[in-house]
Amino acid sequence: MARKAGWCFVIVLMLVPLITGCWNRRELNDLAIVAALGIDRVKDKFLVTVQVVDPGEVASRQGSSGLSPVLTYHGIGDTVFEAVRKMTTVTPRKLYFSHLRVFIIGEELAREGMGEALDLMSRDQEGRTDFYIVVAKGTTAENVLKVLTPIEKIPASKMFDSLEVSERSWAPTVAVQLDELITNIVSPGIQATLTGVVIQGDPELGSKRKNVETPATPVHLQYKGIAMFREDKLIAWMNEDESKGFSNITDRLNSTVVKVACPRGGKLAIEVIRSKTAIKAKVRDGKPEAEVVMHTEANVADVECKIKLTTATTLFDLEKATEDALKMHAEKAVKKAQRLKCDIFGFGDAIHRANPRYWSKAKENWDQQFSKMDIRFNVDVKIRRIGTIGESFLNDMKE
Incomplete structure (x- = not known):
């Protein structure tokens, strides 16, 4: 028994060198951490174009040294x-x-077709897919990545956070990650969408430190x-109302603002706090149709x-006006x-779920059928809530 235990101990000692350490470890000092990636044609x-974080500047507790917290490289x-x-x-470290x-x-690349540009990111074994993808509207990805931003030292973090906040609170934006984008590109029942990012102001000025001072x-x-x-080709842009x-x-849609006209002039803002939408699709008399139900x-x-x-009639009228605006x-x-x-809505997917037999024939020319599809809104x-003060003090003011 003792001899058997001894052999087990020897085997364990022999295995220890094999299970310690990491065969593909990377030293942080050897890596350049990429926060944002841009591709143009x-x-x-x-x-x-890559936006690389300067760890020394980001982590500095001695105040700003006047150096940029990020660097951009091109290839x-x-x-x-x-x-x-x-x-x-040109980079002193390997890009990570x-x-x-x-x-x-970049918009030009998006219009030509972005499939080739996406392949590397979907194939990379070291990469993650939880980043957001956007289109540089009316400019290049290179110019977007040059712009320095206030509050957030790293512009890529600002863009990531802004997109999440905008999608939750405003609505005319979509936060799309790589897996969802590729799925929508290759699926016959839905087309892809991405949010656009624009540069407000002179791109050259935006790349200078003075922009955040x-x-x-x-x-x-x-x-x-x-x-x-x-x-994988960009064909058009939706405006704000269409995007909502x-x-x-x-x-x-989680939350947004709906503008409503008042009966006696002026305006009023309604805040959407919760929303749930369901698409009910079916085939009737050989033709696809759908009802979009929004609560x-x-x-x-x-x-x-x-x-x-404070009157029930007023609230009913406001609800009706809000319904009309959302429907519009x-x-x-x-x-x-x-x-x-x-x-871009996935009506084709809804028809597929509702009537697989019909879909097997319709999917080959679905775009044509979708263009004539009867779509109703409910x-x-x-x-x-109307707020903490009830009636507005504007009612007590003289004309």
Whole structure:
């Protein structure tokens, strides 16, 4: 027995060197952490831009040294991977993409087709897929990544957080990650969408330290519009109302603001606090149709007119006006998508679930059928609260 125990001990000692350590470990001092990646098309080549974090500047407790907390590097190649590797000629460390926050695609590349640019990120074994993908609207990804931002030292973190906050609180934006984007590109029953980011101001000025040294930032990044894709090619942009309608139809809407006209002039703001949307699709007489059912809860947020909020009639009228506004946004979004024959909402997926046999035949020319599809809206709004003061003091003011 003792001899057997001795042999077990020897075997354990022999295995210890094999189970300690990490075979593919990376020393932090050897890595350049990439926070943002941008890809543009330059003639027939890819221009890749990376935003790398300077750990010393970000972690400094001695105040600003006047140096930028991030650095940008560029590489040009026939493939994205070649462009990335070419950057090793100018970077002192190996680029490390596992902490990527934002992936920006230039509008020109998005219109030509972004499939090739996405392949590297989906194939990379070291990469994660929890970053957001956006389109540089009217500019290049390179220019977007040059802009320095206030509050957040790392512009990529600012873009990541802003997109999440905007999607939760405003609605005309969508926070899309790599897995969802690729799924929508290859699925026959839905097309892809991405949020656009624009540069407000002079891009050259935005890349300078002075851009974050004044209270009123001269140049800043702003999310604006939702890009519509057919497979991997950008075909159009939705405006603010259309984007809100898209978010509501696809059940992405958490909260937003709806403007309502007051009966005697002026305006009033309704805050949507909860929303739930369901698409009920079916095939009738050989034709696809769908009903979009929206249940919304809201509060009165801002009153800029004289109105009696404490009466049931007034609240009913406000609920009806809010329903009309939400329905209008949704109808605008559907009208544009049908005109472009681009099902970004997933009505095709809904038909597939409702009638698989019909879908097996319809999916080959679904864009054409979607453009003629009968889509109805059933919107129900309930106003829960009118605020802590009840009637507005504007009612007591003289004309």
